[in-house]
Amino acid sequence: MTVPSALLSHRSDEHLTPRFILDAVIDCLGGIDLDPCSNSRCCPNVPAARHFIREDDGLSQPWDGRVFLNPPFGRDVDRWFLKLAGEYCAGRTSAAVVLWKSATETKAWQVLTGVSCQVCFPSHRIDFEGPGNISGSTFSPALFYLGRDRGRFLLAFEGIGQIWDVPGGCRRVHR
Numbered sequence: 001m002t003v004p005s006a007l008l009s010h011r012s013d014e015h016l017t018p019r020f021i022l023d024a025v026i027d028c029l030g031g032i033d034l035d036p037c038s039n040s041r042c043c044p045n046v047p048a049a050r051h052f053i054r055e056d057d058g059l060s061q062p063w064d065g066r067v068f069l070n071p072p073f074g075r076d077v078d079r080w081f082l083k084l085a086g087e088y089c090a091g092r093t094s095a096a097v098v099l100w101k102s103a104t105e106t107k108a109w110q111v112l113t114g115v116s117c118q119v120c121f122p123s124h125r126i127d128f129e130g131p132g133n134i135s136g137s138t139f140s141p142a143l144f145y146l147g148r149d150r151g152r153f154l155l156a157f158e159g160i161g162q163i164w165d166v167p168g169g170c171r172r173v174h175r
């Protein structure tokens, strides 16, 4: 089978977060301090105070404050979630929302639910923006919350889908 070249290129990373999700993230966190994997320094899609782009290698930088993470999808996506878990447990990341997918069988899912306290399962598939959205959305999305304010996540995301509590998720970090 021939794989379309766009799927193998950097362009396939560019599935940009739609505005209604970013609005909910801002409602939940009160603002975004860092997008650790941004599409652009000069015209970033996420309205964060700081952005790391590919050339910075966001994985090798400190992640301070309130983070929104929509990582480059791929087989090694769990590196982004391990990094987030490490930064959160170290206290550099104060709260975070992650946009990823419902893939319960993966290590990435287990890492994320190990540090999240709530997950939102959107009632519809998400149409990403940008050149990475070459074939529409093809997976079931999920949004993960790392933080102390479950009520704010609930209020911000309940219009997008069902909110599930992750048993033990927060307790592992906030002793």
Ligand SMILES: C[S@@+](CC[C@H](N)C(=O)[O-])C[C@H]1O[C@@H](n2cnc3c(N)ncnc32)[C@H](O)[C@@H]1O
Binding pocket: 013, 014, 015, 016, 017, 035, 036, 037, 038, 039, 040, 045, 046, 052, 053, 054, 055, 056, 057, 058, 059, 069, 070, 071, 072, 073
């Ligand atoms: C799924 S897109 C998300 C873009 C944007 N954060 C958003 O939510 O709309 C992932 C982005 O990560 C960038 N990227 C890939 N590898 C990276 C790296 N090592 N460090 C920082 N950014 C990276 C890609 O260029 C791409 O724009």
